[in-house]
Amino acid sequence: MTTSPRPARPQIVLSVVRTEWLTPRMVRVIAGGPGFADLVGNAFTDKYTKIVFARPELGLTPPYDLAALRETLPPEDWPVMRTYTIRWIDEDTRQLAIDFVVHGTEGIAGPWAASAVEGDPLVLGGAGGAYSPSADTDWHVLAGDESALPAIASALAAMSPDARGVAHIEIEDDTDVQLLQVPEGVLVNWILRGHDRSTVALAEAVDASLGGGPVGGGSPGGGSLDGASLPADATVQVFAHGERESMKAIRAVLARRGVTRDRFSLSGYWAYGRTEDRFQAEKREPIGQIEA
Numbered sequence: 001m002t003t004s005p006r007p008a009r010p011q012i013v014l015s016v017v018r019t020e021w022l023t024p025r026m027v028r029v030i031a032g033g034p035g036f037a038d039l040v041g042n043a044f045t046d047k048y049t050k051i052v053f054a055r056p057e058l059g060l061t062p063p064y065d066l067a068a069l070r071e072t073l074p075p076e077d078w079p080v081m082r083t084y085t086i087r088w089i090d091e092d093t094r095q096l097a098i099d100f101v102v103h104g105t106e107g108i109a110g111p112w113a114a115s116a117v118e119g120d121p122l123v124l125g126g127a128g129g130a131y132s133p134s135a136d137t138d139w140h141v142l143a144g145d146e147s148a149l150p151a152i153a154s155a156l157a158a159m160s161p162d163a164r165g166v167a168h169i170e171i172e173d174d175t176d177v178q179l180l181q182v183p184e185g186v187l188v189n190w191i192l193r194g195h196d197r198s199t200v201a202l203a204e205a206v207d208a209s210l211g212g213g214p215v216g217g218g219s220p221g222g223g224s225l226d227g228a229s230l231p232a233d234a235t236v237q238v239f240a241h242g243e244r245e246s247m248k249a250i251r252a253v254l255a256r257r258g259v260t261r262d263r264f265s266l267s268g269y270w271a272y273g274r275t276e277d278r279f280q281a282e283k284r285e286p287i288g289q290i291e292a
Contacts, residue, residue, distance in 0.1 A: 009050065009126065010126065011052065011064065012035050012038045012125070012126065013035040013063055013122075014031040014032060014033050014036060014096070014122045014123075015031060015032065015035075015118075015120065015122065016029060016116045016117065016121075016122055017031055017032050018030050018118060019113070019116055022099065022178055023175055023176050023177070023178060024175050024176075025101060025175070026100065026176070026178075027099070027102055027113050027114055028087065028097050029097065029098050029100065030096070030097045031096060032093065032094050032095035033094075036095070036096070037094075039089070039124070040126065041127055043132055044128075044130060045129070045131060045133065045158050046085060046132075046154070047085065047086045047127045047128065048083055048085050048127070048129060048151075049086055049126060049128070050081045050082070050083055050125035050126070051081065051082050051084055051109065052066075052079050052080075052081050052124075052125065053079060053080050053081070053112060053123075062121050064123065066079060082108060084098050084099075084150075085098070085150040086098055087099050087150045087154060098113075098150075099150040100113035131155070132155070133158055133159045133237065137163075137165075138164065139164055139209075139234040139235070139236045139237075140159065140163060140164070140165030140166070140237055140238075140239075141165055141168075141209045141237070141238045141240075142155060142165070142167040142238075142239045143167070143168040143169075143202045143205065143238075143239070143240040144202070145169070145171070145202070145246070146169075146172075147243070148169075148269060149169055149178070151239070151241060152239070153178070155239060156181060156183070156186060156188075159183050161183055162183065163185060163186055164183075164186060165186050165187075165209075166186065166188075166189055166205075166209045167189065168189045168205040168206065169188065169189070169190055169191065170193055170242070170246075191205060197243070198246075199243070199246050199248075199249050200246075202242065203246065206250050206254075207257070210254075210257045210259070211257065236259060236263055237263055238264035239264070240254075240265070241265070241267045241268075241269055242269055242270075244270065244271040244272075245272065247267065250266065
C-alpha cells in the first residue's frame with residue numbers, strides 16, 4: 001500500500017516592520033503586511049509557529065516550494081524551519097511580534113532576528129498552541145528559561161487580576177530581566193544561573209511552590225507576596241516549558257506531588273549541547289522522551 005505525501009503546510013508571508021531590543025540578549029521582531037490576512041490566531045497563550053528561514057544569498061522568493069528546493073539544491077542550502085512563540089497578535093494594526101533569544105552568531109534564528117531590517121520577509125507556517133491560564137485555578141505555577149519567557153509573559157498578561165501563583169524564570173543574569181504585566185497576586189521569581197546551567201534549579205523552585213515552602217526572589221513586575229506557597233486544597237495549574245533535561249526534572253516533581261496530567265502543560269523546547277536538528281531527531285528516541 002502506498003501513502004500519499006503529507007500536504008505542504010501553507011505559508012504566511014509577512015514583512016518586518018521594526019525590531020525592538022528588549023534586553024541585551026532578546027530582540028522582538030514585529031511584522032505585518034498583506035499576508036496577515038492569512039493568519040488564523042487562537043486563544044492559547046503559548047501559541048507557536050514554524051518559521052521558514054532561507055539563505056538570503058540564494059535570492060529565493062517566498063512562499064517557498066520546499067519540495068522542489070530539496071530536489072534542486074544541495075542539503076546545506078535547503079530552507080530550515082524553527083519553532084517560535086508568537087508573543088502577541090494585534091488585529092487592529094494587523095501585526096504580530098516574535099521574541100528571539102540572541103547568542104551572538106550562534107544558530108540561525110537569533111542572528112537573523114538581530115540583523116533584521118524593515119522589509120525583510122518573515123515566513124510562517126500558521127499558529128498552534130495548547131495552553132492558556134484557566135480561570136478556575138487557585139494557584140498558577142509557571143516555569144521556564146529564556147526560550148519560554150515569551151509564552152510565560154503572554155500567560156501572565158492574560159491572567160485575571162485576582163490570579164495567584166508563582167512564575168519561575170531562569171535567566172543568565174539580571175540584564176535579562178524584563179518588566180512584565182503581572183497580576184498583583186503572582187510573584188515573579190527570576191533565577192540567575194550565571195554561566196553554569198543546572199537541570200534542577202527550576203524543578204526545585206516548582207517543588208517549593210507545590211510543597212508549601214517559601215519562594216524567594218521577586219523583581220520589577222512581580223507581585224507583593226512575602227513568600228509564595230500553595231494554599232490548602234487549592235486547584236493547581238502548571239506551565240513548564242524549556243530545556244529538555246530541566247523539564248524531565250520538573251515532570252518528576254509533578255508526578256511526586258500528584259499533579260494530574262490535565263493540570264499541567266510541559267514541553268522541552270531545546271536540549272543543552274544539541275543543535276536544533278539533532279534535538280528534533282531525538283524526539284523520536286528514548287533520550288528525547290519526557291514521560292507524559
